[in-house]
Amino acid sequence: MPRLVDHEQRRAELGEAAVRLILRDGLDGVTVRGVAAEAGWSTGSLRHYFGDQRELQTYVVQVATDTLRRRVLPRVQRPRAQGSVVERIAMIVEELLPLDAERREEYALWSAIVEWERRHPPEGGSVTWNDQRALHRQCVAVLRGHESVREPDRATLPHPDAQVELWAALLHTFVDGLAGQIVNTPGEVSADTAARLLRALLRAVSHA
Template sequence: MPRLVDHDQRRAELGAAAIRVILREGLAGVTVRGVAAEAGWSTGSLRHYFRNQHELQTYVVQATTDTLRGRVLPRLQRPRTASSVVEGAAMLVEEMLPLDAERREEYALWSAVVEWERQHPPEGGSVTWNEQRALYRLCIGLIRGHEPARELGQATLPHPDAEVELWAALLHTFVDGLASQIMNTPAQVPPDTAAQLLRSLLRAVPGARPVPG
């Protein structure tokens, strides 16, 4: 009897291989030939699943997005003990900064997703951008004393507090720039400096509760 093929498993293997390629070469390296070689397949076998590079990259970007959510969301949701609301918000935001090897990998994957969305703008705007803005909106809302959203998805809509919207936008812009500096000029912006800068910004939010002691 012919051996049964688990197509979902094979697609998962291809997704994992493509993620390894992204980490080495970026999204441009995700070609039919390149991913087939990484997975140990022939290009003919891979074309059984994806007819061209566009189909492959579409699948890989979704697999990468799912991987990022699977890695980052559990960290965002885990219980934390913080000395202040500002410190608690800073600890959440730090999950989006490339402060260690794991988060540097995630930054590289996130950059590939952003590059894909730039080339192929999704309807309704960037999903990754909207999800990140929701996190920053949630953090600023907490600092200003608002009831926290039960789920991150509930923070995707504009907040009724105009200061939350303004400072969420400022925080989003700040974090993107800070992450770029951490990656590109690590000697000038080491992790401890980045942590101090982040907390300085969050303490400047109008209505922020003072740090005890």
């Protein structure tokens, strides 16, 4: 009797292999041949699941996006009752900064997603970018005395307070730039320096 194949499980295995390749070689390392070798498959077997390299990379980017959400969201949503509002918000925003090995991996995945979207702009806009903007919008709103939004769909909409939208954009831009400096110039921007700069900006947001 022929052995039954769990196709979803096999696709998941391929996704895990592709994520390992992204972390090691970047998005350009995600080729049909490369993923097959990483997963221990033949190239022909992999082509049974993906017709060409673009189809494979589209799937891999979705896997990377899901991986980021699965890893980051529980940390971001963890209750934080201790410390000032600025300190609690800083601890949330720091989950997006590559301050340790785990978060550097996540930054590498995010960079691969950004590169893919640069090559193939999504029709509805960047899901990852919108997720990040929604988080920054929530953080700024709380810093400026607004109630936090419970419904995820509402968090992606512009805030009625124009100052919240302005500061959310500034915080988003600041965090992206700070993350890049941490990765690219670690000798200049240490984790302590990043923490200090982030808290200085958040204090400015709360008092503006």
